[in-house]
Amino acid sequence: MRFVDKIESADTILIGFPIDQGTENKGCGDAPAKIREAFDNFYFSENVKEKKVYDASDVVEEENFEKTMEKIEIKISKLLEYKKPIISIGGNHSITTPIIKAFYKNNKNFGVIFLDAHPDCQKGYFPFGDVVTKIVEQNIPIVLIGLRNWSKDEYEFLIKNKIPFLQAKEFSVERVIKLAKENLPKDVYISFDIDAVDPAFAPGTGCIDPCGISSRDALNLLYAINKNFNIIGFDLVEVNPSKDINNLTTNLAAKLIFEVVDNL
């Protein structure tokens, strides 16, 4: 991953959303800066590829949540004019809603691969808890991967709306690819809540849900998605540096982004 000064000469665009509004778990706003710092720990991608990336800097919070969300949507819409994949560093999961809205205005034929311990389709809860509901309401095809903690209402929502999902207990890279191929078009957007990964690998997050996937499985899945689909956008959310241990989580987030960028 090599940073370049001009957006035109980049293969990929990186942007930070240090957003704490929209959740009761404060601290994810510090993640973009910490993750950028951690990029320096990685020299060359595992697959011996190197891509050029432009850092579009951060979109910071406005005085209220709605205005912040609007600003994120406008910023992503502008960046999409460059027709390059966009990698977003959160922030809590609520940033995914305006990002997806902007992508949908630009491209009506893409699907979402949503990695999360939770199905994020709660009713009337904090905005970070209903990201999936909003994607489903827009009729954008989605598959949910890594689930292991849900409410009864959420489970019923998934069944009622026929949302394909793969629980953490059923996880394998091959199964995810099969499910995604059956349900999504070639263009995909990946929303990656770090809590999809087991807290043993990623303790620095708001919801500690045991028995998740391993960090290696997560990375191998990203390689496989890239091989089988066209990744148009990727977000990595819910990293909370204030809850981290020895930078395990910020380092993992940086590693995942580093490898995604170099393999796109």
Ligand SMILES: [Mn+2]
């Ligand atoms: Mn989430």
